[in-house]
Amino acid sequence: MTDKTKTTRRSRTKKADAPAAPPEAVETPVAEVAETPVAEVAETPVAEVAETPVAEVVEVAPAEVVETAVAVIESAPAASPFLTDDDLYLFGEGTHYRMYEKFGAHLTVVDGAPGTYFAVWAPNAEYVAVIGDWNGWESGPNPLKMRGSSGIWEGFIPGIGKGATYKFHIASRYYGYREDKTDPFGSYYEVAPRTGAVVWDRDYGWNDETWMATRHQRQNLNAPMAIYELHLGSWMRDPNEPERFLSYRELAPLLAEHMKTCGFTHIELMPITEHPFYGSWGYQVTGFFAPTSRLGTPQDFMFFVDYLHQHGIGIILDWVPSHFPTDGHGLAYFDGTHLFEHADPRKGFHPDWGSYIFNYGRNEVRSFLISSAICWLEKFHIDGLRVDAVASMLYLDYSRKDGEWIPNIYGGNENIEAIMFLRQFNAEVYKSFPDVQTIAEESTAWPMVSRPTYVGGLGFGYKWDMGWMHDTLQYMRREGVFRRFHHNELTFRGLYMFTENYVLSLSHDEVVHGKGSLMDKMAGDVWQKFANMRLLFSYMYAQPGKKLMFMGAEFGQWREWNHDGSLDWHLLEFPSHSGLMQLVGDLNRLYSSEPSLHELDCDPAGFEWVDASDTDSSVYSFLRKGKTTGDIMLVVMNATPVVRADYRIGVPRGGWWREMLNSDGGEYWGSGIGNSGGMNADVVPVHGHGHSLNLTLPPLAALFFKSEG
Incomplete structure (x- = not known):
């Protein structure tokens, strides 16, 4: 599968048209602000402002913003x-990679007066004001002032406290644009x-020192x-209120317990960066520095991360620098110009997703995006970033026909600005946090995605192996009698498996938009479907590369994933489903405990075919080897139901051995055929x-043997 197949999940209910002149908007008192001398700003008596009655600021409850009554303060x-x-x-x-410390809204005290400092980048605006619940959302009372010719508008408003809700009113110098x-x-x-x-802070008392000190290992x-x-x-909902999201604090202990049961080492969160359209699954981001308030406050999310770290679980965040939605309140046409996106729709508008593409050639945009990445790693203790839709960033002609794209300066289809941005992003991330990982969702044959920038690579730590996913699922759909004719679908990976540092991914993209669940993709009757799922997972854990599995697959969910409801947890009442989840747990524990199965995941020295040519029997056999020990693991797979x-x-x-x-163990709902726990090797050359x-090879099953000779 390529990134090009993912045309729905980022789309809003209505696609936007290509960029056009902005609509008319309300009149803004521009002239009055322009005539305000700087000296008068400095002479504003702070003490008088401080005496203005200000109602108590109510703390915001998780996943709900409470209206805050704050007196209107007209100040320069x-x-x-x-x-x-x-x-x-x-x-x-x-x-500048920490702009979140400078821009936005920051609680502070100026000349003894508590309040909030605001700063926003809008170089093509002629007037910017803070509007909010304290001034009736009027654009006149609280104007900001541009700092020189920097394009940055700033100002301090006393009396504005935590919990106040606000926006920036932007009046452009072009087209009469107001938004x-x-x-x-x-x-x-x-x-x-x-x-x-919402005016807020990121204060939190962390308790994950042990994890942070050892995560490099x-x-x-x-x-x-x-x-x-x-x-x-949609992982889990309250069974008594199925329409209610569980909060970050509610989810943390439930998820930690499930990870302990299943043996996973990390979780990867589909984007929790703030997004207006829930049906985008988080891939239409408007808040690149904030966790979604649907599930709680920033501190609630920090608790979530902290709790999982204390239970030995790492957290990877799905991060989306590839595009952003056209919503009027967001980044699109921010100051009446194409500030964050390319002005030419052939580079700045995505035809599949109806969204804007970042202008990676603009310095300030690169600072904005890399600051977002650093914020999640620094302030929220995230352990890795999976970068979404990298292929769409690398190619200027991605999902475009002839005449719909602009070649680069050399006449090619490579997006040189995006390439340089990705290298800059990875270099800065690994410089600041050498113990985290970045992972590319990249579906093409672009070389050296997971190689260092100093040798010409993009600098990612890992790359999803989407070719493996496609070939393997295609193979597992085939009835056993026909697999002999498609033996190469499982052996082909041997030609490239060490060209990148791969993550073998069975992700959400394979269980949406009519594709059905993983279980639905398996060939055969009900018993064979479960056997094939056990074979699929065993093959994944036996192959070189890190592992990724989407929620619900661990117990064999029958339904395609639906973001509007919970997983079908009741299926665990059936031995077929509970047996499958027990296998996943045992595979994870075997993978984590045996050096031969993970130490050389990214090194050819860790893999050796025994026999890749038995097409008639559809049997595969290979060795996995350790680095710090002399351990050897033999894996044998029988892909037929005989x-x-x-x-x-x-x-x-x-x-x-x-x-x-x-x-095929009985505890996994298999037939229980095996080899009595092991055997001695015969002196018979083969x-x-x-x-x-x-x-004895069980039907539709994999065997793992460890040498103890």
């Missing part, structure tokens, strides 16, 4: 307590469908990484080895 901007000249220089250069925009750097937002930003190339991908809004007795497999050592796992095992 005070001097900046945050932005320095160095900040302005680095931002303009595209190398109320939410804060691009907002740390918290109203619950959708409301779109205002838990997610490097030699470590086991078994990732559970999930959508928080028992194969007296099947001889060559092995490199004599002595005892212990059967570590049999996916497959180029001096010893061999005379095995």
